[in-house]
Amino acid sequence: MSNAVENTLFEHPVLNVIHLLNTIAQENPAAISLASGRPDDQYCDPALIDKGLARYRQHVAGTELSLATLLCQYGKTSGIINEIIADYLYVDEAIKVSSPEHIVVCMGFQEACTLTLLSLFEGGGILLVPDPVFSGVTGIAKLLGIKMLPVPMATFLDPAALRKLAEELESRGKKIRALYAIPDFSNPTADSLSYPARKAMLRLANDLDFFILEDTAYRYFRYEGDEIVSMRSMDSRRVFLLGSFAKSIFPGLRMGYVVAPEGAGITPFSARLCKAKSLITVNTPALCQAVVGGLLIENNYSLKGLNQPRVLSYTQKRNHMLECLEHAFPSEGDSQRTVTWNHPAGGFFINVHLPFVFGQTEMNECARHFRVIVFPTSLFSLTNEAVNQVRLSFSNVTAAQTTQAIGRFKAYVESRMGKSPSDSEGETFSGSRGQHDAGCHLVGP
Ligand SMILES: Cc1ncc(COP(=O)(O)O)c(C=O)c1O
Structure with missing residues (x-):
């Protein structure tokens, strides 16, 4: 008699997302993770x-x-x-x-x-x-x-x-x-x-x-x-x-x-x-x-008082990531930007639109070769919506990690678009100078 279990329902990709979010960083220890929406470790206070x-x-x-x-x-x-x-x-x-x-x-x-x-x-x-x-x-x-x-x-x-x-x-x-x-x-x-x-x-x-x-x-x-x-x-x-x-x-x-x-x-x-x-x-x-x-x-x-320091800190983290994106993917004169993103009024995520499809294979490639983990928005879809979008989480990374991660992501995007990665090493630009701000010092993969 066969002990085989029919794997139909349990094979559905939507059942794998939370597991994937929890394991992708462990599988890529050298990568900076912008994947999971964890709250800041700093506030997980025993x-x-x-x-x-x-x-x-x-x-x-x-x-x-x-x-x-x-x-x-x-x-x-x-x-x-x-x-x-x-x-x-x-x-x-x-x-x-x-x-x-x-x-x-x-x-x-x-x-x-x-x-x-x-x-x-x-x-x-x-x-x-x-x-x-x-x-x-x-x-x-x-x-x-x-x-x-x-x-x-x-x-x-x-x-x-x-x-x-x-x-x-x-x-x-x-x-x-x-x-x-x-x-x-x-x-x-x-x-x-x-x-x-x-x-x-x-x-x-x-x-x-x-x-x-x-x-x-x-x-x-x-x-x-x-x-x-x-x-x-x-x-x-x-x-x-x-x-x-x-x-x-x-x-x-x-x-x-x-x-x-x-x-x-x-x-x-x-x-x-x-x-x-x-x-x-x-x-x-x-x-x-x-x-x-x-x-x-x-x-x-x-909970409002308890969360006030968190709100201030997450505001700075969001602002910093937005500034890093702006620096990495500036608008080019009158032409439309090829990479765009939203400006969230709250929450833990920025959603980025890319000029190419970005799925699980691309996530693994980006993590392995460019050492940054960004999560395909389409993995949250039941209909294959959002195939060219990625979710970036800013909640549990420092300003220095964000700067580095966006620099690496830029290098990945450039490689996909057939551009040789721009020499961003040593380049700085002025971002907000909040307590988390390490300056947007772009570092390649
Ligand atoms: C939309 C949404 N709801 C709820 C939660 C929290 O769930 P739980 O209380 O089970 O940790 C999360 C956590 O990621 C979430 O993203």
């Missing part, structure tokens, strides 16, 4: 663990609760810091959660998303996703056998075009069950939904009776412009808020949460989420919850 735990211990001491039971026993499936998270959502987001039981504390966004999809798609239906988009969502939807409809990002951002697509779909008998959105600084393209687009999307969800999964992972990392209210604060009946503390505290905690929709006539999704969770992870580790709960109390139920 002292936060002691601080959060101590504050949580103090918090519990003022109650009837037993710290030993809370931290050391099997815990409540929905979580032990739900009220603290509810207070934080009110302070930072003006979101009123009518009962802490509408919140389920999860092991990161990834579990929050898994439980939400499980609770929603029992009866089938379609999940609309922007394309390209974070593969954490498309990967788990694939694993769960959920039908997805990838919507080109330009359509997704345009309320009239999105409505047309959704109405056409429904008129053909295809029921939309939910739509996934990263309204603030999406991964990989750093696009955001404007306030009118958020409103229009909620109107569409109400008209066609579907739910919105709002992912707020990068919401705290705005570098310019005014904050736009979260979709959950605009509509508590249609939106599952999927939160993560990975970027705003640190990812090793694996802490996130779902806020389920509420309101009369709405299926009690929190109960469904908890049933699914009780069979998957039983409860989120109490120690990790205690650290987050304590840190939230310590910071007056707000």
Whole structure:
């Protein structure tokens, strides 16, 4: 009898993206990685663990609760810091959660998303996703056998075009069950939904009776412009808020949460989420919850103060990478630039358009021969969108590494375009002179 396992679903490229992001740097130790969207190592501070735990211990001491039971026993499936998270959502987001039981504390966004999809798609239906988009969502939807409809990002951002697509779909008998959105600084393209687009999307969800999964992972990392209210604060009946503390505290905690929709006539999704969770992870580790709960109390139920130094530092990192790109690929008189990029108002990524296709083979070649790792945006696509785009992450590199990495990337691009690499060694130009700025001293591969 054959032991062969059929490899169909597990061979799908979208299931490999997170693994690839986690391994490509190890396989190319000499390369500078602009691939993964890790938060800055500088802010992954173990002292936060002691601080959060101590504050949580103090918090519990003022109650009837037993710290030993809370931290050391099997815990409540929905979580032990739900009220603290509810207070934080009110302070930072003006979101009123009518009962802490509408919140389920999860092991990161990834579990929050898994439980939400499980609770929603029992009866089938379609999940609309922007394309390209974070593969954490498309990967788990694939694993769960959920039908997805990838919507080109330009359509997704345009309320009239999105409505047309959704109405056409429904008129053909295809029921939309939910739509996934990263309204603030999406991964990989750093696009955001404007306030009118958020409103229009909620109107569409109400008209066609579907739910919105709002992912707020990068919401705290705005570098310019005014904050736009979260979709959950605009509509508590249609939106599952999927939160993560990975970027705003640190990812090793694996802490996130779902806020389920509420309101009369709405299926009690929190109960469904908890049933699914009780069979998957039983409860989120109490120690990790205690650290987050304590840190939230310590910071007056707000993450804004805690994240202010990070926002300043990431602003400088973004600015520096933009300046390095400008220097590496200047506009040539009146002619159009051959390499272009966006100017993200927040998030961790800059998306670059190249005059040639850049896929996984090119990524490996660039890493091996030019010692810089940049990630093909198309690997986040279900439809082979964005084949000539690359995602550059600026969050976890120093200014000196960014300068060097962009210099190496320029050499790669020139080699692909049949130009001999320009002699950039020793060349300097004035960039911003922030604390991270090592000057854009271009160094070849
Ligand atoms: C769009 C998006 N959502 C959520 C997350 C965070 O997920 P988790 O909390 O599982 O680490 C990430 C991390 O890369 C992300 O890019």
